[in-house]
Amino acid sequence: MLVQDVNNTPCFCEERTYSGRMQSSNHRLRDMDQHHPLLSAGADVETGSLAAAGVMVGGPHACHAGGNRTLWFIQDSCGMVCAGMTWFLVLYAEFVVNFVMLLPSKNFWYSLLNGATFNSLAVLALASHLRTMLSDPGAVPKGNATKEYMESLQLKPGEVIYKCPKCCSIKPERAHHCSICKRCIRKMDHHCPWVNNCVGEKNQRFFVLFTMYISLISAHALGLSGMHFFTCIKVQWNECSDFSPGVSVLLLIFLCLEAILFLTFTAVMFGTQLHSICNDETEIERLKNEKPTWERRMRWDGMRAVFGGSPSLLWCNPFTGLRLRRLLLLTHGRRGGSEFSV
Structure with a gap:
């Protein structure tokens, strides 16, 4: 069995533990920072069990909320400022539309219909933003490149697996490392500061909804402003x-x-995302001009894979799959206090 890092430098995965570090039988793994050894097998099993249980696994920038339950949140100053600006601008639009244009209007039905439409779209846009920002985008368990884990993969003789030297993880196909999230992300499309998160396999749907609803309320606000003028x-x-x-x-x-x-x-972003989904090609793969080694999905198969199930209005619902009890547990936890992972 052969392990190969992202720079295509092979190293045999026969390893032994010495002074708390994983060492090669020939040399120390050169593609890793010597101050950050691989996790032990026990830590890897615990991380894998959390992921299998549906609990989001946070990286060095993830906020833990008591117990083993984790709320995904990236502590990036630029991203947090951009995300805060997004909310401020949407709430500003709400203020102008409601208090400058609609409430002073003498046409009751005009105000009611436009107010209900605009405010509903704004709520859906902000909900989509939160789901995109607080959802695990598809992070690969950190530090799972252990001897025990690689043996459990039951690889064929001569089969090559790739290891990320930055987060010490076995990289699945189509995964890319994000320098901001400090994690490898499955089907990473790009890192968006406006949602303070990567757009990947598990949250692309919410990002598409966010761009759609923001474009709709922007067009609606322009129309209302023109009528008001x-x-x-x-x-x-x-x-x-x-x-x-x-x-x-x-x-x-x-x-x-x-x-x-x-x-x-x-x-533009909404159209780009739909094009990527229908062609089963992420933005990173398109920019790198990567030749597909996977079987590409047909257009509707790609849409079903991202949005889930057959086409329906549920595709437009950012609250789908959200469980209030689980959200409360993630937010407050069963034990008091919150901490940040390191």
Whole structure:
């Protein structure tokens, strides 16, 4: 059995334990940091059992919430700022649409229908954002490149497996290492700072929904702003808003600029994601021009694999599969206090 790192440097996997470190029978594994040895077999079994039980396995940037249950969250300053800005801009749009345009309107049904539509889409967008940010994107268990684990794979003679020298993990096919998450991610598409997470095998669906709903509320906000400008100009801004004309114009202009920017960005990203799913090719694979060694799925098979089941309205529901009890356990835990993994 042969182990090969990502730089295609082979090393035999016959290893022995010495002073708490895993060493090769010929030499120390050169593709690993000497200060971060491989995990022991016991730690690997525990990590694998957690993953098999459906509990998200966090890396060095994951927040643990008591007990063995883990809430996936990346502690990246840039990502957290971008994610916070996303929420601020969506809530700003909510404020302008509701309090500047709809509530002062004298047309009750116009305000009711547009308010219900816009606020519903905004809730779905923010829910999709949270699911993308707090979902394990498909992280490979860290430090599973142990002798015991490799023996359990029951590989054929001469079969080559790849090991990531950065997180000491056996890399499955189509997995890539993220320098921000510090983990190898299955079917990693890209790392998005706006959701403070990687987009991978397990959370791509929520990212697609996030881009779709943001593009919809951006288009809706643009339409409402145009109608409001047209109406207010006709009445010369008399009783058009509870705010002064100058303040209203500034708020609306900023909303329009925000909506145009986000509509352009998310609509393009939404189309790119659908194209990647239908062609069974991630963005990283496309940029690296990797030749597929796997059997590509047909278009609808790819959509079913990402969204689950046959086409239905459930595909558009970011709350699907969310269990309140499990979320509470992940958030609060059975034992008090929260800690960060190292």
